[in-house]
Amino acid sequence: MSQSWYLVLLLMSCTMVLGTYVCYYKEGTVILGGLFPIHGYKGYDQCGSLLGPSRVQRLLAMAQAVDDVNNNPGILPGVTLGYAIFDTCSRESIALNQSLNFIHHRCDRKISCQKYSNLVGVVGASFSTSSILVSHLLALQQIPMISYISTSHQLSDKTQYPFFLRTATPDNLQAAAIVDLLQYFNWTYVSLVYSDGGYGFEGMRALQEEIEQTDICIATIQQVCRSSTDSHVEGVIRKLQSYPEARVVIMFTTIFETNMLLSASLRLNTTGQFVWVGSDGWGTTTEEMSGNEMAALGAITFQPARCAGSFAAFNAGKNNPWLGEMIAAGMIEKTTCNLSSDACNAFMAAERDDPIVHYVRDAVFAYAHALDSLMKACGQKVECLLASSCKGVTLRDTLLNTTFDGSCGRVKFDANGDVMGRYDVRNLQRRADGGFEHVIIGKWDSSDRSISVDLDKIVWNWTQAPTYPQQQEYPYQHQKPKPYDNPEVPRSVCSEPCPAHRQRVQRLNPCCWDCVPCPDNHVVVNGTCCVQCSLLETVEANECVTIPAVWLTHSSFTGMILTAISLGGVICTLAAFFIFFTHHEHPLVKASNKHLSRLILLGLFEGYTHVIVICMKPTYVTCLINRLMFGADFTLIYAPLLTKLNQVYRIFSGASTSVVKPRFIGSHAQVFISVLLVLIQLLLTSINLILTPTKVMSVPTGSGDERGVQLACLTRDNNLHEVVASILYNLVIILLCAYYAFKTRSLPACYNESRFISFQVYTTVVLWVAFIAIYFSVSTPINRTICHAGVLMVNDTSALICFFGPKIYAVYKGKSASRVGVTGSGVYNGRCTTPYPRPPLSFSPASSADPSLKRVETAATDVFSLPSTRISE
Structure with a gap:
């Protein structure tokens, strides 16, 4: 038996003693269960105060969607849907205890069962940690479960959660959206804080997997638990401060851990030192931030794409067990119990900004279309809707093959029970009247993984003005951030790109380096290494350029x-x-x-x-x-x-x-x-x-x-x-x-x-x-x-x-050939012959009598082609 099953049995044994909680109920041919966090958690498995209008709106959206199905003659003719909605009080153990109400109708005949024997499926739960536990329990009775906001990637594993589906976008897609935002702003050095439990841990892991495929580095990873003390959370803030270059902090946390961090930031006076990037676990409404709005001002958060007109004014109904609390808290007036009341319409219109509502409605309509298909396959027999299967086809299988037009477009589940998603990129800003609101500044679509951001709509809460070089050189073209021309965009990089003539020498991680100049006649390749140009090349603009050859020319x-x-x-x-x-x-x-x-x-x-x-x-x-x-x-x-x-x-x-x-x-x-x-x-x-x-x-x-x-x-x-x-x-x-x-x-x-x-x-x-x-x-x-x-x-x-x-x-200049020593140097030499005008070849009698001189004269005359007689003038 896996650890998850041990945990389920342990929680079941703990929650059996808690008694029965109140339920928002409506009778029907078949019943859909609902698990919504209406209250906060007080401790010791006790519910706290009412969370806010947005949470009430979600359960009312389920009730409204059920009425819309019943009023549509084209869906489930002759069949009415009902609902039984329970409050999970934002706690996993309470959610698990409430889910026990949905399985009592499958108990042994000797045990008296409650009235939910016609339950066919459950809408919920909210938190991924709650959905993980509840899904294990419902799977024992093969009851399908469609969550409207649980986004943990772990729930996509059909070997562990075969009966879990969701209309919300899973966290792995949200992680991709966050990484695309980081790349859009060229934030390459960030910190990460995640909450305990499946939502935070799985989100952190999905984010790490996405970041590993990019050039982004994580400076530090910190965990915050709901049970963490103030000193521990303040230690997390100080740890984030120890990485001043990582000015962007990703918070994959629920609203509870988020408020703990923001409160610590206010106590330590670090407001404006970080740019918070939040997951869909927080940032839904400003009412949930418990006075920490100033610490989160300028935060960029992701929320499922909002659909215009997905929710209309709805009569809360006198059977709503939380109606009295809502009136007492000032969320709604007594007149709202009347459907025609203007106050009711005004209340609902004010709360249409909640982006989760259409996911709740899509979950209800997914059941309605699947039940309609299942009943048609069984010859319009209502009894088959309560059977475990009809002609070998189960409600779970029918849900996975269901396609319909939802609140925001076509809804179709994949083999993992997930749907393709779209996110709104939102920015927490302060209104002129002093209030706070989340302003949509961009969109992200998982179909083509595209992100668009309107920079003019962003308001940054940044106390440290970023410095920008006038002419920054980038080794890679893709490193240049798209909004680089906007000087108000904060920087979150460990090391700025090196100039073209300097290489990056890694210091701590691939994002932190020192810029070291390359030797002469070297260029920087990919910013990471120096490569020598050939001896016939020179460096110009970080490129090896052939040197024009020269030679000795006649014109030089x-x-x-x-x-x-x-x-x-x-x-x-x-x-x-x-x-x-x-x-x-x-x-x-x-x-x-x-x-x-x-x-x-x-x-x-x-x-x-x-x-x-x-x-x-x-x-x-x-x-x-x-x-x-x-x-x-x-x-x-x-x-x-x-x-x-x-x-x-x-x-x-x-x-x-x-x-x-x-x-x-x-x-x-x-x-x-x-x-x-x-x-x-x-x-x-x-x-x-x-x-x-x-x-x-x-x-x-x-x-x-x-x-x-x-x-x-x-x-x-x-x-x-x-x-x-x-x-x-x-x-x-x-x-x-x-x-x-x-x-x-x-x-x-x-x-x-x-x-x-x-x-x-x-x-x-x-x-x-x-x-x-x-x-x-x-x-x-x-x-x-x-x-x-x-x-x-x-x-x-x-x-x-x-x-x-x-x-x-x-x-040319000799006056007479007789004065020229024809066998000599060609210039007259007085030592050669008797003084002028005697011919140079005239020998004295003594010399003439010398046989050797005679032979020399004869040989010279013969060799040099001279006449044997004297040369006269």
Whole structure:
């Protein structure tokens, strides 16, 4: 046996001794029982004072609904409904005792039974705790029970409460309505107070289940019992004060616990510190608040949707056992016993605001329609209405399948005996005359779970003005509250949303956090974590935005300088080539090995042109050209130079020891060797092209506010082996040039270019050392490009000046070819020959007699294509 049944038996044993309570009764073919809290509870299972007009109105609404059924010929023809309404005195034990009157007609024949043997169902009870107990008792006799206000979600369990139905909306839907209100105002941090018993506990549990599906947090949960002392209730208020950010307090309590809390709030002077959000357990009428209206001022409560015109003036009837109390309490005058009395109509009209009335009427009409259907199924036999079943169909089953037009629209029970509901959202306000009233400020509908609130109608009782940032940034769009533009709406959040550049670091719960700034180049994702943007992106408005890539352009200041110098170098190179071409028969040009000179000029032209290409936007084509030209820039210059120096060295060193002309010193052989050296460089580059395909890359540069992105051809790390290979190969050639320049430093002046070659070679070595150091230390592609272009221009310009400047000067400015040392530097040198005007190739008799000098002169004349006779003026 379950604990509930033990409790039922215990209460039955306790209530049997209480005697019979008064009853509001009307005879009928079948009787509907009624359980209504007309009085309060005094203690020790004794009734207290009359509660108020609204509670009287509810029982009168049942009596009126029964009369309306009896006056409708379309429902239950030949059958009259009666009622037997008992007062539960707002106490579960008394409600259970009164329900015993409904089951005596099912007792053993040896026991004398009361006159309610024709009872078919019960309307009630009011409180969920009372309905839980009474439903267990009535289920023993299979008596259906339809409550008009019991909303505990626990009663939806048909395995425990198979004969319970209700026309009120269950608490799980009310919990959904409360959560929707919290989300509407963006109240994400709230406290919860609930009453003991099934109503408060089940409501609290349903509310927690709804909140778990949202981003709302509960700061604290407190319980208040009817037996709680004043000090305990004041402790609850102080506990609520300890969470100052949770300014909204949800009260899933009955009117009794609510008054206890409000009274404690008045004693502690906390009025205006909380925004109370109440369930339908309180806030029905202001008469029930027992002078605590100021503490509850501004409260938002939920009540079942009110239906206009659902209750009319009704003659209270002289058989109403509480009529005398109502007259004595001033609730109704004696004249109201007359149906035509204006005072009666005025009294009832004043009480039409009670939102529970239409639920009472719907409960009565649900029985009427179900009994009508049951009687039609049994051939219009009245006897079947009192049988436990008719043709296998019970009244309970018929009720679950009953659909009719109720006071507020279509009424249909689901399998759990519940109906879909609608709530009025109400606000407790003070009238101009000093009284208090609940003003409807919005609606909530369970069919589509929609809530609407008229902000202009709300009056807040808020002593602490909320502070609002002028421009609040929200990580989520849905976090922005709909009424945010209204500065009067109180705030109830543990932590305000963090700015876009700060992440939420959870402190106590998901609603309480600290705002911690994210590192540079990080964005906040969902407000909870910092995510780093890529190195090619920057942060703008908490978004990763691609940084526009830049490169060295011809229009930039540095680019214009490099372009201008390279164009000047191209023009000078073409001019030198033109001079050498047009003066190819000039002895100086012939003596300079015109084929190798043209290769050197080609290398200079390629170097200057490469600078122009370097300043172009990196693309696949430009990157491919840059990679091919990177190694060839120096090789095209120094491969012919090395070949030439090697040729001169071999001629003069070999002629002094042998009369045999050295091998491979002819023009074609020299060109072939030079081209072969260049091809080796290109082969190395081609291998690297295969190993590392050409591509354009975006390279991040700088940090912080100086961050940027530059386009580059590969990167320093990707093509490191290519750069090293090219540099090492060219460095070997340059060092060999330096070696031969040093070895030929002591040759006859007429054949000695070592001064200019040495200067150029040493300059190149210094440039290469500086280039390598700078190239591998510079981090940005643009700076590396500038470094590369600068080295090219300095090297090419120095080569153009050192190699071709003196020769061009001699061709145009020399007064006579005889004054030019044709096999030398190209500038007259007095130490080379006898003083002017003797030809430079004229040897003294002593020198002419030296066989080795004769062989040198013969070899030089042959190699440099000079005439064997003297050059006359």
